[in-house]
Amino acid sequence: xxxxxxxxxxxxxxxxxxxxxxxxxxxxxxxxxxxxxxxxxxxxxxxxxxxxxxxxxxxxxxxxxxxxxxxxxxxxxxxxxxxxxxxxxxxxxx
Numbered sequence: 001x002x003x004x005x006x007x008x009x010x011x012x013x014x015x016x017x018x019x020x021x022x023x024x025x026x027x028x029x030x031x032x033x034x035x036x037x038x039x040x041x042x043x044x045x046x047x048x049x050x051x052x053x054x055x056x057x058x059x060x061x062x063x064x065x066x067x068x069x070x071x072x073x074x075x076x077x078x079x080x081x082x083x084x085x086x087x088x089x090x091x092x093x094x
Contacts, residue, residue, distance in 0.1 A: 015080040018043045018064070019071045032072065040064030 018039065026035035044061040052060075067080050 014043070015067070015077045018046075019067055019080055020077045023068050023071065027072075036065055036068040036072075039068055 023039040043064045044057050
């Protein structure tokens with residue numbers, strides 16, 4: 001499988017799991033702002049095992065905040081997967 005082919009299901013998993021599941025459960029427990037920060041930190045920390053540079057982990061944290069805000073405003077995980085996940089991947093390539 002090519003990396004492009006893998007990016008689609010991985011992006012869907014991340015959108016559903018990190019935003020649709022983790023973020024919303026954290027928001028129920030701690031409130032919106034702590035959930036956004038904690039969820040974004042957890043998602044960024046999850047990527048540490050992929051041999052990413054520290055700067056990339058920081059970028060992932062801020063992308064996580066952006067994705068969380070969009071999910072909370074739009075109430076749609078699909079917009080994250082279809083629109084924002086490819087944008088996030090482009091940011092990581094820069």
